[in-house]
Amino acid sequence: MCVLHEGTWVDAPICYLEDLFVDPACRGQGIGRRLIEDLIALARSRAWSRLYWHTREDNPARELYDEFAQADDFVRYRLQF
Numbered sequence: 001m002c003v004l005h006e007g008t009w010v011d012a013p014i015c016y017l018e019d020l021f022v023d024p025a026c027r028g029q030g031i032g033r034r035l036i037e038d039l040i041a042l043a044r045s046r047a048w049s050r051l052y053w054h055t056r057e058d059n060p061a062r063e064l065y066d067e068f069a070q071a072d073d074f075v076r077y078r079l080q081f
């Protein structure tokens with residue numbers, strides 16, 4: 001699930017990957033990697049300016065995410081309504 005939004009310093013849309021989920025029965029077959037690769041290809045073909053996502057510090061999927069980018073030092077603040 002991803003959402004496009006505007007950004008202060010860019011003209012082109014920013015893509016927020018809100019959730020990445022693969023059916024547990026289908027995991028470990030490269031689908032998660034392919035979904036990210038597909039989104040990157042989409043971002044390039046549509047000239048989006050940025051793609052980003054959040055995850056828990058201890059999420060094992062970070063092994064996969066680290067293949068694409070380095071995590072930055074942002075910290076998330078969240079209010080629940």
Ligand SMILES: CC(C)(COP(=O)(O)OP(=O)(O)OC[C@H]1O[C@@H](n2cnc3c(N)ncnc32)[C@H](O)[C@@H]1OP(=O)(O)O)[C@@H](O)C(=O)NCCC(=O)NCCS
Pocket residue numbers: 019020021022023026027028029030031032033034054055056059060061063064
């Ligand atoms: C994260 C998720 C999308 C990965 O999907 P997937 O199809 O299983 O991932 P892939 O098969 O493409 O895995 C690619 C690499 O990721 C790593 N990886 C992915 N999930 C992992 C896990 N749970 N534990 C350890 N390594 C994992 C492996 O290094 C793997 O590399 P390999 O193929 O060389 O072994 C899937 O596990 C999922 O839906 N998890 C639950 C929801 C979730 O946590 N989403 C992320 C929220 S930010």
